[in-house]
Amino acid sequence: MAKYPASLLILNGKSAGDDLLRQAVSLLREEGVAIHVRVTWEKGDAARYIDEAHALGVETVIAGGGDGTINEVATALIALPDAQRPALGILPLGTANDFATSAGIPEALDKALQLAIVGKATAIDIARVNDKTCFINMATGGFGTRITSETPEKLKAALGGVSYLIHGLVRLDTLKPDQCEITGEDFHWQGNALVIGIGNGRQAGGGQQLCPDALINDGQLQVRIITGDELLPALLTTLTKPEESPHIVDGQSAWFDITAPHGMTFNLDGEPLSGEHFRIALLPGAIQCRLPPDCPLLR
Numbered sequence: 001m002a003k004y005p006a007s008l009l010i011l012n013g014k015s016a017g018d019d020l021l022r023q024a025v026s027l028l029r030e031e032g033v034a035i036h037v038r039v040t041w042e043k044g045d046a047a048r049y050i051d052e053a054h055a056l057g058v059e060t061v062i063a064g065g066g067d068g069t070i071n072e073v074a075t076a077l078i079a080l081p082d083a084q085r086p087a088l089g090i091l092p093l094g095t096a097n098d099f100a101t102s103a104g105i106p107e108a109l110d111k112a113l114q115l116a117i118v119g120k121a122t123a124i125d126i127a128r129v130n131d132k133t134c135f136i137n138m139a140t141g142g143f144g145t146r147i148t149s150e151t152p153e154k155l156k157a158a159l160g161g162v163s164y165l166i167h168g169l170v171r172l173d174t175l176k177p178d179q180c181e182i183t184g185e186d187f188h189w190q191g192n193a194l195v196i197g198i199g200n201g202r203q204a205g206g207g208q209q210l211c212p213d214a215l216i217n218d219g220q221l222q223v224r225i226i227t228g229d230e231l232l233p234a235l236l237t238t239l240t241k242p243e244e245s246p247h248i249v250d251g252q253s254a255w256f257d258i259t260a261p262h263g264m265t266f267n268l269d270g271e272p273l274s275g276e277h278f279r280i281a282l283l284p285g286a287i288q289c290r291l292p293p294d295c296p297l298l299r
């Protein structure tokens, strides 16, 4: 693999002590592959390392972490001029890894690292909210948002993706719908939403397939709204027979406008954003991402 150009791995500090990763990086270096590694401490570090990646002239920036880390790296890459933007590689080291899982990135660290360095780069879309905050995977509102943003770190560490579901069930009594209006190209809906998923990718919250038909290179966002005033009946029919549920509204558009008169919170790949108005628009083909050849998220 010596002929492959240099990469910079931005590693979420939570995973810095992973021995298997250290071995995988050492092995590749012994084979002559140039991999720089930088470790984050808090939000914002990944963006600073993108500046360093640019100065080093690497061809690939690898996001080593969960959905939040991938999102932070992708968002910072967008800020670079097109011609100088390195490709994005993904090393899944988070709790849920929703984007990596649905994109078919291998779970084995050595295989994922190899794909991130030498895989074929494909142009993928990125979504931008209110002209500044981006997400690569999904924006979730309502029930899902409160679960993912409130699930304690210790529960996540102990149980992984299932922790989101368990924490959500425990909190059922306190979950209320969000009153809002959602508009897109040929799409309009107004009412009480229990869950809203606006997906460039397909799943969030540790495996919940909110936008099962989403593709990351089709120039479209998918929306799924689980409607209703009472969570339990809506959730039960929706979980058991999603195709037949009267509580599901689906749509697609290159952009969505959401107005929530009482305010609501969207979770953008793990980062909460609160407000009364959200304009979500796609940046088509904005990033080159190294993905498996049979990636189910590509058309």
Ligand SMILES: Nc1ncnc2c1ncn2[C@@H]1O[C@H](COP(=O)(O)OP(=O)(O)OP(=O)(O)O)[C@@H](O)[C@H]1O
Residues within 6 Å of the ligand: 012, 013, 014, 040, 041, 042, 043, 044, 065, 066, 067, 068, 069, 070, 093, 094, 095, 096, 097, 098, 269, 270
């Ligand atoms: N050294 C560190 N220790 C703890 N948290 C960190 C560190 N470095 C960055 N972070 C935080 O980690 C968050 C991103 O975590 P990420 O989403 O990648 O992992 P996760 O929550 O385990 O994964 P997932 O979203 O797939 O469940 C950012 O909000 C950032 O502030």
